[in-house]
Amino acid sequence: MYSSSSICELWKTQLEFNKKLFKSKYGLDFCNLTNEQKNVYSKEFFNHLMVEVVEAMQEIPFKMHKVQQKVVDEAKLLEEFIDVFKFLLGWVQLRGFTCEQFTETFFSKSEKVEKIFNNEGGENNE
Numbered sequence: 001m002y003s004s005s006s007i008c009e010l011w012k013t014q015l016e017f018n019k020k021l022f023k024s025k026y027g028l029d030f031c032n033l034t035n036e037q038k039n040v041y042s043k044e045f046f047n048h049l050m051v052e053v054v055e056a057m058q059e060i061p062f063k064m065h066k067v068q069q070k071v072v073d074e075a076k077l078l079e080e081f082i083d084v085f086k087f088l089l090g091w092v093q094l095r096g097f098t099c100e101q102f103t104e105t106f107f108s109k110s111e112k113v114e115k116i117f118n119n120e121g122g123e124n125n126e
């Protein structure tokens with residue numbers, strides 16, 4: 001299924017980076033920001049996240065009106081996905097959530113989505 005220790009290792013790595021970044025760049029304690037600071041930096045995380053999503057899209061041929069000749073560099077695409085994930089994870093951390101809350105809510109939400117999917121006909125609903 002999943003390894004909570006693996007997920008929390010990713011979490012810990014990103015959290016340590018965010019702590020260093022906020023201390024060195026802004027002189028702030030990442031884990032003790034005011035609600036106002038969290039709101040300001042939420043906008044920053046959102047902006048960076050959107051840029052990374054666009055960069056990921058630029059790695060694949062997606063324009064409907066063009067002949068698709070671009071070969072996808074899967075390694076570069078994966079790196080862009082990681083950038084997206086890191087900014088999303090950082091944003092979740094900025095808001096003060098823990099790894100345990102994140103993983104618990106992820107699996108709880110996944111169960112809800114699965115239930116809705118199954119109730120609506122699931123794989124047989126085409």
